[in-house]
Amino acid sequence: MSMPMEIARRVADAVLYEGYLLYPYRASAAKNRVRWQFGVLVPPGFTATAEPSASVTECLLERADDAVVRLRLRFLHVRTRSVERAEGGGHRPVAELTSGERTYLTFEEATEREVEAVLPISALLDAEQTVEVRVPGDRSAELILAPSGEREGRVVSEHLPLRAALRAGAERVPGPYGLVRLRVRVENTAGWDGPEAAREQALRRSLISAHLLIGVTGGAFVSLLDPPEWARPMAQDCRNVHTWPVLVGEPGHRDVVLSSPIILYDYPDIAPESPGDLFDSTEIDEILHLRTLTLTDEETRQARATDPRAAQLIDMVGDMPPELVERLHGVIRYLDTPAREAATPWWDPAADAGVSPETDSVTVSGVEIAKGSRVRLVPGRRRADAHDMFLAGRTAQVEAVLLDLDGARHLAVTLDEDPGADLHRSHGRFLYFAPDEVEPLGDGEAIA
Template identity: 40%
Template sequence: MSALTAGTASEDEVERLARAVLYEGYLLYPYHRDALKNRSRFTFGDLEPGALWQAECLVVGARARVDVSVRFLEDTAERRVEVERAAVAELTAGETAGETVLVSALGLGAGVTRLTVRMTNTTGARILATQALLRITDGEFVSLTDPPQAFREQAAGCRNIGTWPVLVGAEGARDRIFAAPIILPDYPRVAPESPGDLFDGTETDELLTLSILALPDAERHAITDPRARELLERTTALGQDELLALHGRLERPIQVGDRVRLRPNRRADIMDSLLAGKAATVVAVEEDLEGVLHIGVTVDDDPGADLGEFGHRFFFRIDEVERR
């Protein structure tokens, strides 16, 4: 798996993200069973027998319905426990069981519900990479990473055990939550340069690819795991352009005069909501005493923009603007 970054993700990309996290650490370089570090799997989200896993998040909408898919590895086999679509309002009266998975809800008032997905490992063996995908209809989830001011108290009351729920899908969407076994930002995605799963503890694709290409024949023949064989064949088939792309995308720092789109994400005040998505021009790049960069912009459709330096100027952190 390559670096995980924030960004827009389609349905297929969400599944790719879930798969990448599920199999991360499944097998480590040099990918054969005789290697010392492959005698004990290194995965995120391990659950010992009898241990509890729990994801909690906030739902807004009195008519909301939710689907839940809990996923994990049992030895090397992928398993899923699906909880069929259920009305959140009905879950406040009890629990819906899907094998060892229980889904319940608690009304918090004003149309806000705390949704709980809980699983106990009853397999008698350690399970790996436990995660869940939640989808909602006729309602929306609330970001726990950066909850709106009105929901911060309720968000602080969510208790997550062995997981970190984040919003996924198209940026700004509120219909899906990925309860990941690692800390991720809202709207994460697998870096587009990554040609496929590498399993190896989120190490850099470029370094791992070069290492795989340098494997001696004896070690290549020792790779018998089906997923590892697929990885080997995919890597050795990479063309020159694909190899060069593994260096990643080097982007010029934002400079005065750049055209940007505003994506405020800290919800400091009502002005942030009004400016979200607006086109703007960078007029200043300043660094505060803590080394944080702030981007000063003028908004294109601001009636006072023609006043130049005397017009309205707004400041955002660098992660709140994107180059157009």
């Protein structure tokens, strides 16, 4: 496997198990009772929810006349796990069964599935190619034996069969750049006769966390998130439904695309400090690690019984050496020389020699208003502040004429009748009004 595809697989694995089982990793937790939220492609006859039965990926290729495309469809296949207690000559389904020190729970697991197809662009330009996906069902039973060897029950696991299709095609994009638009439709084709059936039933015939890894040799993908200017109109014309294609692999390489049900950015990667899969790639590993350590013995027992992957996670967290735990606290990726701080910060009026609040003025009703001028406040013409009713008609002294970043003038004032005006003046705590919210007063005009 090439390095770009290996990097892509690490990211795709995180997508595959995003939300698979969330902290506190117990079946009893409410958020683990409604599972399988991302990339779900249900049977086309199931209409009880708004979940789709297909996704469509469109992306652009350049220099692709002799290119070969490798499509890798990956998804989870729901596997039911039913616990049955031995009774008489048969078995009775139960939610939970404890035998010795081990607890068995009725729950759902998932199995990774992967389908790959290699198709030359020349064939896709001629006609749409269809790759049928057939995953057979299976059923197995594991006996539960007491420490004495007596049969106490069994665990019955079952996959239902899946049917799906990959439909791929390509077309040349008109214009001088020689681009090819690649289109891949992933479609659940399973038959379904219960449109209003429970979602849990439909999920057993669904593709879960479905996503595509698309590799190309003899060509290069064009970023749809940040295309070059010449390709931007063509990139905007690409139609992606229920999926989000991004470049993956080593930054700068353009030979692998991940079409994900989760919104990502170009060249996503898994932090090297991440110790393992915690099933929530949007969370912080350190937080999940610490929270998992706080689980009680009973909670840990329940989590271990919930899912084998949960048991592996708990072991990983509990056995992590201190030096790896310390790495979870944080890391500096880039360390540049900080820019020299300006002698005068940008927000200080002294930073702009063309601005002087102490001497600047503004004309209001033909009268020049500057620091020291007296005005009557007439707020409310442009704003609806409930406190304006207490200021309307009051007189004030202008302390400064200010200019904001948008070029608008503002008057900083103190109220004539305010006994704390000197204190406000010394601390620079003023009331602010636009020039059209004041009226000039003559020097001899009485205070209102």
